Amino acid sequence: MSQLVFDIAHLLAGGMVLVSFMLLYQARMYGLLKVFALHAFVLALSVAWEAWTQDAPHLYITAGIALIVKAGIIPLALHRIVRRLNIHRTVETVVGIGPTMLLGMALVALSMVLMLRVTGDADPLAREDLAFALSIVLLGLLMMVTRRNAVSQVIGFMSLENGLILAATGAKGMPLVVEISVAFSVLVAFIVIGIFLFRIRERFDTVELDVLERFRGDRA
């Protein structure tokens, strides 16, 4: 029984690392959003599994937030923003896909070596979850560094954040997990709004608002 519990937890956490890699090689914005929704969905499954095995009902709330907000609302909202602002369908990368994937593998190897060595005495489930979580965090950082576009940077940040939630739920009985995930969702919502304003403003600066401001200046 307990072996199966472990295996499923590993499968889900490992699945998240895999989806993080998928995020790294997406060349199109819509594809990126879909893969991110998948990332959040696997996170929700993983958290729900932890909730069941740890017998911690409050984690179901965290899983629910991941499912509804991260796998649903945010990708949809970003989808709308991308469509409305007509951002180029291709994702601009700073480093090519190949080197990025190699770097990503190196980062995963690094986090495995680091975490498994450091956390020798900790609870094995928490320990391996932490190793996966650190890989996801580092891959998220890598994605933020290698993308120029604001939307894909935000996706990188949100995948990083999914890794943190995985780590927090893996640590047995960690309090405030719900609060932290709520706080993080607020943060993400702010980012989404931020992009919206940022992009809108950028557009207005070059096109519409320019006209608007001059118009107001004439009247004053």
Added chain:
Amino acid sequence: MSGLPFNPIGAILTVPLVASAMLAILPGYRATARLNVAATFITLLAALGLLVSRPEGGRLLVIDDLNIVFIVLNTFVGFTTSVFSASYIAHELDTGHLTPLYVRFYHAMYQVLMFAMNLALMANNIGLMWVAVEMATLTTVLMVGIYRTHEALEAAWKYFILGSVGIALALFGTILVYVAAQPVIGEGLDAMAWTNLIAHVSAFDPSLLNLAFVFLLLGYGTKVGLAPVHAWLPDAHAEGPTPISAVLSGLLLNVALYAVLRFKMLMAANEHALAPGPLMVTMGLSSLIFAALMLYRRRDIKRLFAYSSIEHMGIIVFAFGVGGPLANFAGLLHMTMHSLTKSAIFFAVGHIAQIKGTQKLADIRGLTASHPVLGWGFLVGVVAISGLPPLGIFMSEFLVVTSTFAREPLLAVPLVAGLLLAFGALLLRLNGIAFGAPHGGNAPAQASYVPMVAHLALVLTAGVYLPGPLVAWFQNVAAALG
């Protein structure tokens, strides 16, 4: 709980929250600016109440010698900045930089920021502390972007992304501390309470703690503005409203520093864990030298002093990294002096930028001739921040240098080199700004100089004479910091 008719902890947290709600609703800026000042003043009184009677904290909040220093400083500068902000915002409204709606938003956010910082300082729970720091970050992001210019939004975005990454790393470190604590203390809230952690830390797994500290130092270090993760700081200071620059430099950096110090104490209490000192010394020194070099090429007055903040946070982190009673004492004193001086400078800079209508250094000339009070006040502030006697920063920098000589003589060489570099850069700029023929815009200053003068007077007094009880208090804290 003797002697006071109210609970200071409750007042420090509830007054800003209630004020924030009221400020969000009430229209008209004159009354609301006064309300803002009144609220910060009541919070300051409540914080001073902590000196008289120290209530029991409980599971979520804690009051000890260390954080009282931070809380009193925080509420004091919060109060004086609100006084400065009242006159500053009036000018911004007159010139149409801000609309009444944004002013309302600004005031509400100011109080939320005060609440979040006080909560972070009083939190007994490392998770709660993290949430409070995140909240403070979000509110300052919103305030940095308040002018809605292209540059302001870009600065806010940069601050947002870098701050969030920093804060995410800090959360990972916090989780690792919990993982280390959980086998010893048990599951649940208790294993995140600061008082429990410090009591049992000697039994924690040292390698987990080491890893946690690296993440925490990088994460909260981003918020302190340590090189190489400081990139958000100059932009955020330059593009936001000046009162926010004063609060960022004078207070928010301290709050993040406080978090670093708390975890440093944890590390120091576990014999087998990595010594946190060398890491902090390295980051501190590199920030100091990097910022000192960057000071030379600045064209924007607010950016100049933002880099100076990086420099001083570097000195402070360096001092705490060197450790020992004397260096810790010097670090605490330097932190206090830097907060007071830097916010005074930003008060002056705010008025200067309003008078001249620009932040470009090249367009600001001969202030002592055209605006004597402002010019000389600014001069005293810059003299203080560059570490000349007889002002307070001279004394604290002197103590940092001597304690470094006593413990690690070799480290004193780069430290002194960095200090001299920064000193040269600031005096070079000061000459142009303060003296020479007046140049640039020459609007009359409709400002209140009281906050600036009050801060500078305190810094001067501290440079000449430090009251005995204060010295005893700081020595006490310095000894506890290890």
